[in-house]
Amino acid sequence: MQVSQIAAQLYTLRDFCKTPQDIAQTLKRVRAIGYEAVQVSGIAYVPEEEMKAMLDGEGLVCCATHEAPQKIFEETEAVIERLQKLGCEYTAIPSPGTYDVSTLEAARKFAALANTAGAKFQAAGQTLCYHNHHHEFIHIEGKPLLEILYGETDPKNLQGEPDTYWVQYGGASVLEWMQKLNGRLPLLHVKDYGITAERQPIFREIGKGNLNWHDILPAAEASGCRWFIVEQDTCEGDPFEALQTSFEYLKGHCN
Numbered sequence: 340m341q342v343s344q345i346a347a348q349l350y351t352l353r354d355f356c357k358t359p360q361d362i363a364q365t366l367k368r369v370r371a372i373g374y375e376a377v378q379v380s381g382i383a384y385v386p387e388e389e390m391k392a393m394l395d396g397e398g399l400v401c402c403a404t405h406e407a408p409q410k411i412f413e414e415t416e417a418v419i420e421r422l423q424k425l426g427c428e429y430t431a432i433p434s435p436g437t438y439d440v441s442t443l444e445a446a447r448k449f450a451a452l453a454n455t456a457g458a459k460f461q462a463a464g465q466t467l468c469y470h471n472h473h474h475e476f477i478h479i480e481g482k483p484l485l486e487i488l489y490g491e492t493d494p495k496n497l498q499g500e501p502d503t504y505w506v507q508y509g510g511a512s513v514l515e516w517m518q519k520l521n522g523r524l525p526l527l528h529v530k531d532y533g534i535t536a537e538r539q540p541i542f543r544e545i546g547k548g549n550l551n552w553h554d555i556l557p558a559a560e561a562s563g564c565r566w567f568i569v570e571q572d573t574c575e576g577d578p579f580e581a582l583q584t585s586f587e588y589l590k591g592h593c594n
Contacts, residue, residue, distance in 0.1 A: 340560055340567060342593050345586060346402045347374045348528065348570035350381030351578050359385050363393050370397040372583045373590065378568050379425065380405035380433070387424035394425075402566040403429035403500070403526055405470065408436045412452045419463045429526055429566070430460070431468040431500040443480050443487065450491035457496030468500040468526050476509030483511070489523070498523045502570070503550055504530035508540060513550060517558035524562040528570050529589065542571050544581050546588035556592050 347369050349356055355365045362385060369377060379390065379401050394401055404427060406418050411432055422430055432453060439445040457467035475485035482490075489497065499520040506513045517524065531548030533541045546552065559567070567589060574581040 340556060340564075340589070340593050342373070342590055343375045344565065344567055345374060345589050345593075346376035346378055346566050346568045347372075347582050347586075348378040348380060348568050350378075350405075351569070351571050351574070351582060353381045355578075356382035358383060359389065359393075362390075366393055366397045366399060368579055369582070370399055372579070372586050374399070374569075374582070374586060376400045376402040376566065378403045378405070378566075378570075379427075387421055391425055401425045401427040402568065403427060403431060403468070405433040406430050408432045408434070408438060408452075411456050411467065415456045415459045419460060419465060422465050423463075428464070429466050429468055429500075431470045431526065433470045434472060440484055441479075446479060446484055446487045447491050450488050450497075453488070454492040454496045457492065461495050466498055466525060467496065468498045470500040470528065471502055471509075472505045473509035476506075476511050483509075489520075494523045498525055500526035500528060500568075502528035502530060503555065504528075504532050504542060504572075507532045507550060514554055514558055517555060517562055521562040524559060525565045527559050527564050527567050529567050529585070530570050530572075531585075541575075542573055544571065544588070545569065545585035547584065552588075552592065556589075 352365050356362045377399055411418055438449050440449050460467045471485050476483045501516050503513050506516050531543040531545050531550050533543035533548035535541050569585045571581050
């Protein structure tokens with residue numbers, strides 16, 4: 340892993356990204372921490388040309404976006420055009436959204452939609468990925484939903500953006516999923532898993548929780564991970580400080 344492969348998920352800073360002016364200041368602060376890339380997700384909409392100019396001005400690149408599944412499936416060409424304007428190769432389905440995936444038949448239909456859309460992204464030189472939460476580890480006829488989604492799609496058409504916290508929360512093995520997605524893992528949401536004094540799970544800065552990064556990071560790299568994207572859904576303190584703590588930890592694991 341190189342420092343240039345560490346990215347910040349802007350969703351972490353959503354409260355500081357409610358206007359174009361906010362976003363410009365946030366990008367400046369993210370770059371000052373040392374990040375060279377961001378994932379554009381969960382922030383106020385800014386026209387792509389304007390967003391690209393902001394990123395270029397700070398020396399940042401857009402490594403990926405999240406787009407609603409309905410938009411990805413029904414307005415694929417519009418998403419492709421958005422990525423082209425942002426100079427971005429990857430997007431991810433952040434969750435099933437309103438689509439039913441509660442049965443094997445429904446899960447297969449959802450996978451078929453992703454596969455069809457993914458082929459269009461592939462033809463445009465882009466890559467569609469899937470981002471999991473914990474509910475994708477519900478078993479449907481003996482298999483986790485996430486396994487069904489990947490099993491029912493062509494690896495070229497749907498790749499992975501696994502989220503380490505949610506894999507752990509879902510009761511699965513983070514390390515095993517890094518290996519399962521070998522050759523299919525361009526994006527990784529790097530997120531630590533902690534337990535509070537009240538015995539509740541909590542989002543932690545990288546290195547401040549219980550996940551075994553000494554094994555996870557090399558395994559992700561061996562599986563072809565291109566972007567290690569720091570995300571912290573909620574922070575106990577200043578989210579910029581949280582992103583800095585995580586960045587410094589990951590920087591210490593770089594080649």
